[in-house]
Amino acid sequence: MFRIGQGFDVHQFEEGRPLIIGGLTIPHDKGLTGHSDADVLLHTITDAALGAIGEGDIGRHFPDTDAAFKDADSAVLLQKIWELVEKKGYKLGNIDCTIIAQRPKMAPHIGAIRERVAGLLKADVTQVNVKATTTEKLGFTGREEGIASMATILLVQA
Numbered sequence: 001m002f003r004i005g006q007g008f009d010v011h012q013f014e015e016g017r018p019l020i021i022g023g024l025t026i027p028h029d030k031g032l033t034g035h036s037d038a039d040v041l042l043h044t045i046t047d048a049a050l051g052a053i054g055e056g057d058i059g060r061h062f063p064d065t066d067a068a069f070k071d072a073d074s075a076v077l078l079q080k081i082w083e084l085v086e087k088k089g090y091k092l093g094n095i096d097c098t099i100i101a102q103r104p105k106m107a108p109h110i111g112a113i114r115e116r117v118a119g120l121l122k123a124d125v126t127q128v129n130v131k132a133t134t135t136e137k138l139g140f141t142g143r144e145e146g147i148a149s150m151a152t153i154l155l156v157q158a
């Protein structure tokens with residue numbers, strides 16, 4: 001049996017914060033803001049996994065009103081949700097992600113992000129695709145006000 005899920009997330013830029021994407025710190029002149037470490041890609045993947053198993057969304061499991069998740073490491077949040085995926089008898093089929101950012105250039109970091117995500121999802125790097133696109137300077141991503149991310153995940157029975 002297969003289960004499919006999709007995720008989408010946006011975080012706003014803020015000066016003086018590190019830019020964390022896919023569990024890695026990406027060199028940039030500003031970072032993303034949020035209740036957690038604001039890892040927009042890992043939040044997207046977490047939501048896609050939750051969607052696939054019919055378990056709601058990241059905010060339901062880790063409310064941004066709960067001090068326990070202040071500055072949370074999003075990799076740890078994803079690992080907790082992945083335990084739920086495994087408990088329900090599923091493993092990764094494949095995942096395809098898109099990071100929507102005018103800057104920074106993601107291409108030099110895509111290989112390392114894929115490796116990190118594959119590790120978190122206990123999968124092979126070939127099961128994880130990560131893409132990036134600008135919006136040609138249009139909209140909030142084009143104005144470099146924030147970064148958006150999308151993902152589609154396919155789970156298969158373990």
Ligand SMILES: Nc1ccn([C@@H]2O[C@H](COP(=O)(O)O)[C@@H](O)[C@H]2O)c(=O)n1
Nearest residue numbers: 101102103104105106107132133134135
């Ligand atoms: N933040 C980004 C955005 C894009 N890329 C790479 O550039 C290619 C062209 O982007 P367009 O938005 O002009 O289509 C894209 O396919 C990515 O390979 C990137 O590395 N980082």
Ligand SMILES: C[C@@]1(CO)OP(=O)(O)OP(=O)(O)OC[C@H]1O
Nearest residue numbers: 034035036038059062063064069
């Ligand atoms: C991760 C959580 C929890 O710290 O906080 P944020 O970093 O604000 O992220 P968001 O994508 O808005 O949703 C989930 C939140 O509850």
